[in-house]
Amino acid sequence: MGKKSKSAISPTREENYNEWYQQVVRAADMAENSPVRGCMVIKPWGYAIWENIQAGLDRMFKATGHRNAYFPLLIPKSFLEKEADHVEGFAKECAVVTHHRLVEGPEGGLIVDPKAELEEPLIIRPTSETIIGASFAQWISSYRDLPLLINQWANVMRWELRTRLFLRTAEFLWQEGHTAHATEAEAVEETRRMLDIYETFIEEHMAVPVIKGRKTESERFPGAVDTFTVEAMMQDRKALQAGTSHFLGQNFAKASGIKFQNAEEQEQYAWTTSWGVSTRLVGALIMTHSDDDGLVCPPRIAPEHIVLLPIYREDEQRVAVMAVAEKLAEALRAQSYDGAPMRVILDDRDLRGGEKNWGWIKKGVPLRVEIGPRDVESGSVMVARRDKGARDKESISAEAFPERAAALLADIQQTLFARAKAYRKEHTKVVDSYEELVTYFTPENTKRPGIHGGFAMAHCCDTPDNEAKLKELKLTVRCIPIDGDRTPGTCILSGKPSEQRVVIAKAY
Amino acid sequence: MGKKSKSAISPTREENYNEWYQQVVRAADMAENSPVRGCMVIKPWGYAIWENIQAGLDRMFKATGHRNAYFPLLIPKSFLEKEADHVEGFAKECAVVTHHRLVEGPEGGLIVDPKAELEEPLIIRPTSETIIGASFAQWISSYRDLPLLINQWANVMRWELRTRLFLRTAEFLWQEGHTAHATEAEAVEETRRMLDIYETFIEEHMAVPVIKGRKTESERFPGAVDTFTVEAMMQDRKALQAGTSHFLGQNFAKASGIKFQNAEEQEQYAWTTSWGVSTRLVGALIMTHSDDDGLVCPPRIAPEHIVLLPIYREDEQRVAVMAVAEKLAEALRAQSYDGAPMRVILDDRDLRGGEKNWGWIKKGVPLRVEIGPRDVESGSVMVARRDKGARDKESISAEAFPERAAALLADIQQTLFARAKAYRKEHTKVVDSYEELVTYFTPENTKRPGIHGGFAMAHCCDTPDNEAKLKELKLTVRCIPIDGDRTPGTCILSGKPSEQRVVIAKAY
Incomplete structure (x- = not known):
């Protein structure tokens, strides 16, 4: 691969990271803005x-005893008012349904029917703790009804001002787990179990390394006692909160009246949790792995594992090439990868070879296989891996390839994870003073707009004062890590004793 | 089984069909009304x-080249205004978002912020033709972009006045397919292909027999050129529209500007289709198969295929019984039914045996297997089929049962379908005069409230006059069947020549 070769995505990450992201999404044909603001x-x-x-997480949720259900899209205003902190956090910017009819206006067209005003406004769910809490209160009466382990796949809406495809949109898709338990210990255990499931899924399926940790007070979910997070580093070295798991204590149980009789026939409030990940994960996937040629998709999550690209000029060549390609597609589909048949696409569209090839590069398909007349003669195929350079190809025997394909996919998956981990390590720095912190987040030059310091591992106590000081630098404590170094030290902002280092970074 | 045995559901179908339905839903713990009106x-x-x-249909959609996508929940008012008939049909009763913020009110609590009124009201989608049309207009420019075959799994909302769980709710879940084609013939073919898929799925997976047909003009989807339907008969002999497939002609293409250049470089409007089924199918399932003991679930669609019920009194018995039950569960899960591992639940809850058994009867699990101390001794299990009487059990060798289970499930599936078909046949009548029609739909006695005549097969022309006359009898033409008898005759309402008999019935 020539050093000065032009990349498929313009601008590159270094030239303009934010614009690069938009262009990767567009080039892979993944999403676009709609005529509806923020959606x-x-x-x-x-x-x-x-x-x-969804499929991967759903299996893990069900394997741990959770069942899916579905609750109303609309939440009565009065429900949001029940939990004070929750009001503060979610009632502010939301879509409010006030009427239930349109009628023809005096000048043609449609107008909102003033006679069809709702008695109580309804909110499109920004999250469902309150409406699910109302059901839980009805479903639970005895300790025998616990634990209650429910998950919902749904759309939610938050009236965001600045939106970016997948990362922050007014409407997004997510799952929200909601569970109720008889004891505090069980609820805490559930909160941590689901955090572990997020870590496992995001690292092993998406090849995105994460740091598991506890949120500071100001970053907690509104109404939660404790919020846990998995934080990932994007290639601009900003942190992305990839999933959260909340221990809600008895706050929501009290607000919604979720009570049960224990074995001693005493009435008690249940202990609840909630946890969620969203379509934001797709953004995390893009920004972790993609390069200046477009999307790079880890095999376990890729829509297609392998694309076969027949190459020919004349009709006669076509017959021979397509015969080999079709046989190969069949052989590959009979192979299993990650517990299911391999996903193989045979691209026989009437397009130039280069256009086709680059199309699939930009879409991030893990393996591209070219089959031309010369390959047919020699009984081989040209295999290119998406985790290597676009022009880096290996000739493999057509007969041997199907049996090797699963191992190649597994190797790509592993390589992407190792690469992302190495990148995070490279851009994580132990920081021991405020000055060091400032320097770390001051760009060395202006040639790489939108690329930031990285993860600063620093002693920093969880106080409003400290949060305010960090905010001035546009930084936040991303989390107090659960695993790893717990050596105490001195807070770089207050000078007070600190129990352990935390992760400080810019964030999405 | 005693003849006077009490049924698990009260009232029975004959006593009060509508209330029976609600009680079946409740007893099987399938759904409930929410605090949000109609949801x-x-x-x-x-x-x-x-x-x-979802899983079954999704596989069939993908196998025929459709891909899933997701479009915004909210639709700008101006979009609804684009297609005149569509406005008439959908813009009337809908949830209207007018504001984007709540603020604290002067007397505490939250109020709608008058300063946060939207410039243009947004409607929660009642269906997505218009918003998807806007995307299609952008995505399609050449005949090479066609056909475009898209499906969406989503929630939709229609502000219904009278609601019933699953059958008619303000919010419901559905899939909506939307496709665009270069020619009228291809679009018509697609409309029919998807109708066939609905027929196959509903008959073969859900064991619900349907009549495929064309809708009359007044029952057509607002904006469609032609609407096709699959109609099923419920046990109250009313018809339920189980799925529809619409040929939209160029109406929506013109409204949304979906144009393409053909191979001769001429600009043309595309031909579009849409098709959908919803959570209403769950209602159809319940009302087709269930009996006075509760839900009866066809095996292919059942959440669990087999429930194992260990029975014991003393701890010593428990050990032996549970050992056999666990071994059996493992052996059954290793079996395959309908292309996937058998779904088996071992119910070891600390409840009385009768309560457990009846709980699973009411939930409609196809096979119940009792394992007691005597069965352990004799090496057998007691197997009960949900399609037979609650007390009808067969002793089967524990060793042989796993290998027989799939055949039993297949037989239950087949039996339920045959039974539903026979029921429909029994309650379908060739009707040759208006008087006969009136008599057919006049209840013989008042002891079976809510049970109606059936399907009347009559000659009846598609005219507004005829529709009005039928409406007086609370009847509609459910469809003009595609398959079957096409003998011409005389319209029973107008006396004019009629091309074929149609299905006339009361309907959900």
């Missing part, structure tokens, strides 16, 4: 990735 | 059935 259209390639995320 | 909560058992419907 996106998720196109088939982007949606297929979300479906794979 | 239901789909509980885990009901949602699992919907998940199985």
Whole structure:
């Protein structure tokens, strides 16, 4: 691969990271802005990735005893008022349904029917703690009804001002787990179990390394006693909160009246949790792995594992090449990868070879296989891995390839994870003073707009004063890590004793 | 089984059909009304059935080249105004978002912020033709972009006055397919292909027989050129529209500007289709198969295929019984039914045996297997089929049962379908005069409230006059059947020549 070769995505990450992201999404045909403010259209390639995320997580949720259910999209205003902190956090910017009819206006067209005003405004759910709490209060009466382990796949809406495809949109898709338990210990255990499931899924399926940790007070979910998070580093070295798991104590149980009789026939409030990940994960996937040629999709989550690209000029060549390609497609589909048949696409569209090839590069398909007349003669195929350079190809025996394909996919998955981990390590720095912190987040030069310091590992106590000081630098404590170094030290902002280092970074 | 045995559901179908339905839903723990007017909560058992419907249909959609995508929940008012008939049909009763913020009111609590009024009201989608049309207009420019075959799984909302769980709710879940084609013939073919898929799925997976047909003009989808339907007969002999497939001609293409250049470089409007089924199918399932003991679930769609019920009194018995039960569960899960591992639940809850057994009867699990100390001794199990009487059990060798289970499930599936078909045949009548029609739909006695005549097969022309006359009898033409008898005759209402008999019935 020539050093000065032009990349498929312009601008590159270094030239303009934010614009690069938009261009990767566009080039892979994953999503686009809609005519509705802040709402996106998720196109088939982007949606297929979300479906794979859903399928993988859903299996893990069910394997741990959770069952799916569905609750109303609309939440009565009075429900939001029940939990004070929750009001503060969610009632502010939301879509409010006030009427239930349109009528023809005096000048033609449609107007809102003033006679059809609702008695109580309804809110499109920004999250469902309150409406699900109302059901839980009815469903639970005895300790025998606990634990109650429910998950919902749904759309939610938050009236965001600044939106970016997948990362922050007014409407987004997510799952929200809601559970109720008889004891505090069980609820805490559930909160941590689901955090572990997020870590496992995001690292092993999406090849995105995460740091598991506890949120500081100001970053907690409104109404939660404790919020846990998995934080990932994007290639601009900003942190992205990839999933959260909340221990809600008895706050929501009290607000919604979720009570049960224990074995001693005493009435008690249940202990509840909630946890969620969203289509934001697709954004995390893109920004962790993609390069200046477009999307790079880890095999376990890729809509297609392998694309076969027949190459020919004349009709006579076509017959021979397509015969080999079709036989190969069949052989590959009979192979299993990640517990299911391999996903193989044979691209026989009437397009130039280069256009086709680059199309699939930009879509991030893990393996591209070229089959031309010369390959047919020699009984081989040209295999290119998406985690290597676009012009880096290996000739493999056509007969041997199907049996090798699963191992190649597994190797790509592993390589992407190792690469992301190495990148995070490279851009994580132990920081021991405020000055060091400032320097770390001051760009060395202006040639790389939108690329930031990284993860600063620093002693910093969880106080409003400290949060305010960090905010001046546009930084936040991303989390107090659960695993790793717990050596105490001195807070770099207050000078007081600190129990352990925390992760400080800019964030999405 | 005693002849006077009490049924598990009260009232029975004959006593009060409508109330029986509600009680079946409740007893199977499938859904309930929510605090939000007209919206239901789909509980885990009901949602699992919907998940199985989704999975089966999704496979069939993908196998025919469709890809899933996701479009915004909210539709600008101006979009609805684009297609005149569509306005008439959908813009009337809908949830209207007018504001984007709540603020604290002067007397505490939250009020709608008058300063946060939207410039243009947004409607929660009642269906997505208009918003998807806007995307299609952008995505399509050449004949090479066609056909475009998209499906969306989503929630939609229609402000219904009278609601019933699953059958008619303000919010419901559905899939909506939207496709665009270069020619009228291809679009018509697609409309029919998807109708065939609905027929196959509903008959073969859900064991619900349907009549495929064309809708009359007044029952057409607003804006469609032609609407096709699959109509099923419920046990109250009313018709339920189980799915529809619409040929939209160029109406929506013109409204949304979906144009393409053909191979001769001429600009043309595309031909579009849309088609959908919803959570209403769960209602159809319940009302087709269930009996006075509760839900009866066809195996292919059942959340669990087999429930194992260990029976013991003393701890010593427990050990032996549970050992056999666990071994049996393992052996059954290793078996395959309908292309996937058998779904088996071992119910070891600390409840009385009768309560457990009746609980699973009411939930409609196809096979119940009792394992008691005497069965352990004799090496057998007691197997009960949900399609037979509650006390009808067969002793089967524990060793042989796993290998027989799939055949038993297949037989239950077949039996339920045959039974439903026979019921429909029994309550379908060739009707040759208006008087006969009136008599057919006049209840013989008042002891069976809510049970109606059936399907009247009559000659009846598609005219507004005829529709009005039928409406007086609370009847509609459910469809003009595609298959079957095409003998011409004389319209029973107008006396004019008629091309073929149509299905006339009361309907949900």
